[in-house]
Amino acid sequence: MSYDAHLRVWRGDAEGGELVDFTVEVNEGEVVLDIIHRLQATQAPDLAVRWNCKAGKCGSCSAEVNGRPRLMCMTRMNTFAAGEPISITPMRAFPVIRDLVTDVSFNYTKARAVPAFSPPPDLAPGEYRMSQVDVERSQEFRKCIECFLCQDTCHVVRDHEENKPAFAGPRFLMRIAELDMHPLDALDRKRQAQDDFGLGMCNITKCCTEVCPEHIKITDNALIPMKERVVDRKYDPLVWLGSKILRRS
Amino acid sequence: MSDLERHSYDIVVIGAGGAGLRAAIEAREHGLRTAIICKSLFGKAHTVMAEGGIAASMGNVNSKDSWQVHFRDTLRGGKFLNNPRMAELHAKEAPQRVWELETYGALFDRTPDGRISQRNFGGHEYPRLAHVGDRTGLELIRTLQQKIVSLQQDDERELGDAQARLRVFSELTVTELLKDGDAIAGAFGYWRESGRFVQFEAPAVVLATGGIGKSFKVTSNSWEYTGDGHALALRAGATLINMEFVQFHPTGMVWPPSVKGILVTESVRGDGGVLRNSEGKRFMFEYVPEVFRAQYAASEAEADRWYDDPENNLRPPELLPRDEVARAINSEVKAGRGSPHGGVFLDVSTRLPADEIRRRLPSMYHQFKELADVDITAEPMEVGPTAHYVMGGVEVDADTAACVVPGLFAAGEVAGGMHGSNRLGGNSLSDLLVFGRRAGAGAAAYVEGLGERRPTSREQDVRAAEQDALAPFRPPGEDGSVENPYTVHTDLQQVMNDLVGIIRREGEIVEALERLGLLRERARRAGVEGHRQFNPGWHLALDLRNMLDVSQCVARAALERRESRGGHTREDHPAMDPTWRGVNLVCAQDSPGGPISLRRQPVPTIHPDLLALFDRAELAKYLTPQELA
Numbered sequence: 003m004s005y006d007a008h009l010r011v012w013r014g015d016a017e018g019g020e021l022v023d024f025t026v027e028v029n030e031g032e033v034v035l036d037i038i039h040r041l042q043a044t045q046a047p048d049l050a051v052r053w054n055c056k057a058g059k060c061g062s063c064s065a066e067v068n069g070r071p072r073l074m075c076m077t078r079m080n081t082f083a084a085g086e087p088i089s090i091t092p093m094r095a096f097p098v099i100r101d102l103v104t105d106v107s108f109n110y111t112k113a114r115a116v117p118a119f120s121p122p123p124d125l126a127p128g129e130y131r132m133s134q135v136d137v138e139r140s141q142e143f144r145k146c147i148e149c150f151l152c153q154d155t156c157h158v159v160r161d162h163e164e165n166k167p168a169f170a171g172p173r174f175l176m177r178i179a180e181l182d183m184h185p186l187d188a189l190d191r192k193r194q195a196q197d198d199f200g201l202g203m204c205n206i207t208k209c210c211t212e213v214c215p216e217h218i219k220i221t222d223n224a225l226i227p228m229k230e231r232v233v234d235r236k237y238d239p240l241v242w243l244g245s246k247i248l249r250r251s
Numbered sequence: 252m253s254d255l256e257r258h259s260y261d262i263v264v265i266g267a268g269g270a271g272l273r274a275a276i277e278a279r280e281h282g283l284r285t286a287i288i289c290k291s292l293f294g295k296a297h298t299v300m301a302e303g304g305i306a307a308s309m310g311n312v313n314s315k316d317s318w319q320v321h322f323r324d325t326l327r328g329g330k331f332l333n334n335p336r337m338a339e340l341h342a343k344e345a346p347q348r349v350w351e352l353e354t355y356g357a358l359f360d361r362t363p364d365g366r367i368s369q370r371n372f373g374g375h376e377y378p379r380l381a382h383v384g385d386r387t388g389l390e391l392i393r394t395l396q397q398k399i400v401s402l403q404q405d406d407e408r409e410l411g412d413a414q415a416r417l418r419v420f421s422e423l424t425v426t427e428l429l430k431d432g433d434a435i436a437g438a439f440g441y442w443r444e445s446g447r448f449v450q451f452e453a454p455a456v457v458l459a460t461g462g463i464g465k466s467f468k469v470t471s472n473s474w475e476y477t478g479d480g481h482a483l484a485l486r487a488g489a490t491l492i493n494m495e496f497v498q499f500h501p502t503g504m505v506w507p508p509s510v511k512g513i514l515v516t517e518s519v520r521g522d523g524g525v526l527r528n529s530e531g532k533r534f535m536f537e538y539v540p541e542v543f544r545a546q547y548a549a550s551e552a553e554a555d556r557w558y559d560d561p562e563n564n565l566r567p568p569e570l571l572p573r574d575e576v577a578r579a580i581n582s583e584v585k586a587g588r589g590s591p592h593g594g595v596f597l598d599v600s601t602r603l604p605a606d607e608i609r610r611r612l613p614s615m616y617h618q619f620k621e622l623a624d625v626d627i628t629a630e631p632m633e634v635g636p637t638a639h640y641v642m643g644g645v646e647v648d649a650d651t652a653a654c655v656v657p658g659l660f661a662a663g664e665v666a667g668g669m670h671g672s673n674r675l676g677g678n679s680l681s682d683l684l685v686f687g688r689r690a691g692a693g694a695a696a697y698v699e700g701l702g703e704r705r706p707t708s709r710e711q712d713v714r715a716a717e718q719d720a721l722a723p724f725r726p727p728g729e730d731g732s733v734e735n736p737y738t739v740h741t742d743l744q745q746v747m748n749d750l751v752g753i754i755r756r757e758g759e760i761v762e763a764l765e766r767l768g769l770l771r772e773r774a775r776r777a778g779v780e781g782h783r784q785f786n787p788g789w790h791l792a793l794d795l796r797n798m799l800d801v802s803q804c805v806a807r808a809a810l811e812r813r814e815s816r817g818g819h820t821r822e823d824h825p826a827m828d829p830t831w832r833g834v835n836l837v838c839a840q841d842s843p844g845g846p847i848s849l850r851r852q853p854v855p856t857i858h859p860d861l862l863a864l865f866d867r868a869e870l871a872k873y874l875t876p877q878e879l880a
Binding site for chain 2: 015029030031032033036042043044047048049050051052053054055056057058059060061062076078099100101103106110113114117118119121127128130131132133134137140141144145146147148181184187217
């Protein structure tokens with residue numbers, strides 16, 4: 003059952019690096035992360051890689067396998083032909099720290115910018131009542147394990163560092179949608195999504211949805227509905243008239 | 252010393268899982284400057300792995316539930332070895348802690364009338380676990396993470412600095428606690444990213460570092476679970492109790508080998524899944540122990556009726572506490588009635604419609620589909636025991652979470668006592684919240700009580716910590732031999748798995764202690780290549796010391812306790828012995844770097860009001876005649 007795989011792993015740091023060839027044993031049922039661990043234990047003890055749960059639940063071991071953003075713990079080795087060289091590179095949208103580890107602080111900065119859940123002022127703990135159908139929409143988005151693969155693949159920032167300040171990325175636009183759809187959140191988040199987090203820059207190519215390991219329909223269920231809510235508000239004739247009369251911009 | 256970074260805080264919380272984050276929120280809400288240190292990225296802590304739910308007697312699904320019933324279930328689950336005050340506080344405060352999460356933005360699954368839904372779980376008399384599908388831990392960690400962000404946003408508005416009172420230091424590992432005489436003065440560690448050393452000056456440290464599972468070969472735990480907090484506490488002079496009690500979760504994946512140990516949630520059984528052996532028999536009916544005979548069904552027909560009519564039927568034995576189920580699976584496999592890959596069958600496919608399975612157990616569906624090519628809606632899963640949780644931990648005061656070392660607090664899995672000899676499913680997430688909050692409050696009160704008289708750490712201790720941390724770059728092998736830290740780790744896991752695992756024998760534990768001594772020598776020679784920037788080999792070499800300290804405590808206590816109870820099963824002493832019921836085993840390191848000592852200490856007595864919650868016949872199964880009198 004065992005065979006030797008040909009791995010090409012990116013090694014280097016912020017200064018630069020290269021793909022390094024390794025031959026590593028593979029056993030039945032193994033995933034890419036198993037092979038990386040074997041590589042560490044036998045050939046490259048200082049190979050830098052992030053991982054935690056090895057069960058697809060924490061979203062730490064994000065990388066690009068043959069150029070495709072993936073969780074290494076959920077990528078089975080039997081999806082590749084036995085002799086085929088497999089390249090493993092760090093996420094491209096973020097600055098490299100070392101080997102497969104990147105600086106993902108962009109995401110934490112964006113997370114801090116999204117205004118928090120705003121609880122209804124008149125409800126005490128224990129008094130919240132929400133129906134299952136109403137929480138289900140936001141629950142889908144809360145399945146997010148923050149692997150940041152959607153952020154990595156999104157072409158608005160993937161090769162456009164200059165867009166990062168104005169664009170929160172699919173993960174955090176989805177977070178805004180999640181709060182907007184929360185049955186008890188007291189804030190209106192539509193203008194914010196458009197003006198402060200760059201929702202308009204998304205042109206719904208669904209790349210984020212395709213790479214999501216949690217199979218969240220980011221584009222269809224979060225981004226498009228959010229765009230529709232923004233548009234409803236912006237082009238609603240009554241809202242438009244109100245804003246003219248009351249001189250709100 | 253040029254590259255030493257220094258910070259000063261009122262409270263340093265080590266660990267950013269459920270307990271650590273809840274402690275930090277509490278400390279910050281007391282107005283204290285708080286640092287949160289996490290070994291991984293923020294939001295990746297092991298809490299995300301919790302699946303089933305948070306136990307709290309809100310009574311949303313069955314209004315008969317109350318804190319008293321929850322307390323009773325917790326003591327039964329722990330076989331009466333629990334710290335009763337902790338179990339009482341836990342049962343009383345859990346509902347408030349869950350409701351509070353909703354005000355932070357958590358979205359639990361709902362009942363038809365819009366309240367938080369609650370599901371059945373092993374050992375809980377009523378449906379009690381607040382849940383979000385089978386990803387409750389993720390909801391908990393994300394909710395607390397987002398609450399931290401929300402407090403930082405408040406500070407930004409009020410003080411112009413988001414990190415003024417609450418700062419997260421992610422990917423930073425603490426290697427030593429610093430003291431001033433007897434009292435805590437801070438902590439020392441390194442940034443994983445740069446390898447740079449960091450010193451925290453702080454009069455109070457809250458340990459919330461989780462468990463020790465990475466000392467075992469088959470485990471559901473992530474790499475972080477190297478017993479850091481247990482070992483830090485031990486080296487700082489604190490005491491560890493109940494270290495012999497390690498919970499083997501009955502249902503871990505067994506195939507393929509690379510996923511062996513990954514958790515299969517207990518919700519599968521709570522929602523109707525059953526265990527069968529290779530003969531197709533629901534074997535759990537054969538394994539209902541005497542103490543639980545009155546609470547569990549004796550026939551399949553009755554057990555099946557219970558799901559719809561719990562008032563008039565007894566519950567299925569698949570929902571016995573975890574220690575009982577794990578032992579039963581172990582026995583079936585040993586008797587040759589196991590599944591092809593050395594487990595047993597867990598089947599939900601014949602019990603629920605496929606759609607319902609996908610809705611209630613989405614992560615399990617994907618986990619098996621993607622990692623094992625098994626469709627759980629159409630065929631059974633193969634499962635077997637996996638090291639999951641340590642009941643033992645730092646001895647704390649129930650009300651304040653304070654350890655015997657002034658300024659040191661502990662909450663969550665790293666603390667001991669709450670769960671006795673065996674933890675019920677769902678009682679972990681509630682433990683994190685209840686005692687995380689209490690630890691934050693306890694630490695805040697301690698710091699406020701100090702006034703201006705703050706302890707200061709000694710420069711020579713900081714230098715010593717630096718030298719210890721750098722040791723793997725110049726291993727002292729006299730014959731020039733250098734050990735690979737990965738190999739030492741693998742060997743340690745094998746020893747603990749084989750010799751101090753789910754079923755224990757005196758001779759094997761003695762052998763384990765000898766081998767642990769040899770492994771300690773090898774770990775001292777563990778050497779690493781490369782430099783200090785994000786070097787996993789170096790990180791592991793440093794973690795090894797903690798794993799060895801903790802493993803030694805587990806083995807020492809396991810050798811001493813000559814009975815079987817909860818997460819400690821001695822083949823040579825198979826019965827539960829009431830005289831051992833009243834004994835806590837305490838591990839301590841009496842001098843820095845010295846040997847680990849073991850002594851006995853009485854379990855705190857159960858208040859008569861709480862004892863009155865049980866009938867006498869049941870108490871007679873656990874307590875000695877003198878205790879009953």
